[in-house]
Amino acid sequence: MRVEVLTNSLASNDVPAVHAGYSKYRRPLLRCGVHLYELNEARKREKRHVLSWLPSLSKFGLHAKTMAFDKKILFIGSFNFDQRSMHINNEIGLLFDQPEAAGPVSDEFDRNIEKAAFKVELHYEEDGRESLRWRGLQDGKEVVFISEPYAGLGTRIAVWLMKILPIESQL
Numbered sequence: 001m002r003v004e005v006l007t008n009s010l011a012s013n014d015v016p017a018v019h020a021g022y023s024k025y026r027r028p029l030l031r032c033g034v035h036l037y038e039l040n041e042a043r044k045r046e047k048r049h050v051l052s053w054l055p056s057l058s059k060f061g062l063h064a065k066t067m068a069f070d071k072k073i074l075f076i077g078s079f080n081f082d083q084r085s086m087h088i089n090n091e092i093g094l095l096f097d098q099p100e101a102a103g104p105v106s107d108e109f110d111r112n113i114e115k116a117a118f119k120v121e122l123h124y125e126e127d128g129r130e131s132l133r134w135r136g137l138q139d140g141k142e143v144v145f146i147s148e149p150y151a152g153l154g155t156r157i158a159v160w161l162m163k164i165l166p167i168e169s170q171l
Contacts (some may be wrong), residue, residue: 002035004109006117009038009134010159011150020162027130030122037117040136041150065093066105074102118149 013019029036067075077093078085085091096102118136125131134145148156 003033004035004037004113005029006037006039006109006113009041009118009150010148010155011041012039016155016159017162017167020159020165021168023159024163026120026132027122030120036120037113038120038134038149040117042138068102068106068109071103071106072099073097074105118145 007022008019010016010019010023026036063078065075065077065079069075074096075093076096077091079091079093080089115137118134121133121135123131123133131146134149136143136145136149148159
């Protein structure tokens with residue numbers, strides 16, 4: 001089974017606290033074999049028309065949750081699969097058992113993901129320490145970032161501080 005996830009990068013996210021909550025799970029997801037992608041904010045700005053296949057792409061980033069399962073079942077909605085969405089927010093989602101819809105969504109993702117996002121990867125240092133790398137395209141050439149791409153130092157520090165606050169249930 002292959003699991004691929006596209007989410008906002010720190011630079012494309014309009015709510016840094018949400019990114020702080022999500023970023024704690026990147027390493028565990030990658031260790032489990034999930035292929036993790038984060039929206040490339042620079043590519044989004046320069047190639048908006050190329051990325052038109054992404055549902056709900058706005059100037060702030062992604063919002064809709066779109067999932068295809070085995071090219072047979074498709075979920076589309078705003079529901080975040082968290083406590084806040086279940087108990088506080090008014091969120092919805094539709095589940096379609098429709099291969100003729102789910103298959104093309106999966107295929108479009110596979111064809112375009114490298115153009116739209118950074119692939120987040122685990123990197124192991126010689127001393128065994130883990131770090132993250134963001135691999136993507138810039139001016140048609142592959143680039144690798146060792147910190148959150150296109151996010152300033154102040155934003156990265158703010159997100160780091162938010163990670164230690166007990167706010168996850170409110171995200």
